[in-house]
Amino acid sequence: MDIEKVNSMDFGEFVDVFGNVIERCPLIAAAVWSQRPFSDLEDLEKHFYAFIDALPPSGQEGILRCHPDLAGRELQQGTLTAESQREQSGAGLTSLGADERLRLEELNAQYRARFGFPFVLAARLSHRAAVPRELARRLHCSPAQELRIALGEVKKIARLRLADLLGVDPSRL
Numbered sequence: 001m002d003i004e005k006v007n008s009m010d011f012g013e014f015v016d017v018f019g020n021v022i023e024r025c026p027l028i029a030a031a032v033w034s035q036r037p038f039s040d041l042e043d044l045e046k047h048f049y050a051f052i053d054a055l056p057p058s059g060q061e062g063i064l065r066c067h068p069d070l071a072g073r074e075l076q077q078g079t080l081t082a083e084s085q086r087e088q089s090g091a092g093l094t095s096l097g098a099d100e101r102l103r104l105e106e107l108n109a110q111y112r113a114r115f116g117f118p119f120v121l122a123a124r125l126s127h128r129a130a131v132p133r134e135l136a137r138r139l140h141c142s143p144a145q146e147l148r149i150a151l152g153e154v155k156k157i158a159r160l161r162l163a164d165l166l167g168v169d170p171s172r173l
């Protein structure tokens with residue numbers, strides 16, 4: 001898909017296509033649509049990021065809370081979004097042994113108790129053994145530091161999802 005095609009989309013089509021670039025936050029795509037035309041794909045990406053950066057911390061935390069846990073209840077129940085399912089499966093999180101799943105569940109609960117939002121990590125850039133290590137490491141961050149790191153992960157996820165939708169190599173964005 002090229003940028004002319006993106007710029008020609010009406011509101012409904014744009015939100016249908018880009019509504020889950022930020023997990024379960026179609027409002028962000030709805031707001032980005034108003035900023036068209038986009039000069040190129042990078043410009044489109046920047047508008048998603050700028051919306052996130054302009055939110056107060058309560059809104060940024062809200063975005064994080066829209067994310068399902070990695071290897072959590074929604075994965076077990078089959079209620080993940082298609083994108084999240086693909087990402088978690090690609091990282092091997094859909095085929096954890098019972099011990100690994102329990103360990104991650106425990107760490108996810110500790111993280112949520114400490115920061116008040118779920119642990120977010122771009123699963124496609126990680127793998128099943130690295131996820132609990134990274135989670136345990138980030139548990140030691142300060143809340144302000146962790147909010148910044150987690151939003152950085154949301155942006156990495158968005159970049160990969162945009163690249164998929166536009167059929168480009170993510171390094172080109």
Ligand SMILES: NC(=O)N[C@H]1NC(=O)NC1=O
Pocket residue numbers: 023067068069070083084087088118119120121122123124157
């Ligand atoms: N909790 C969390 O990081 N979830 C996300 N990560 C990812 O790559 N896809 C998701 O849904």
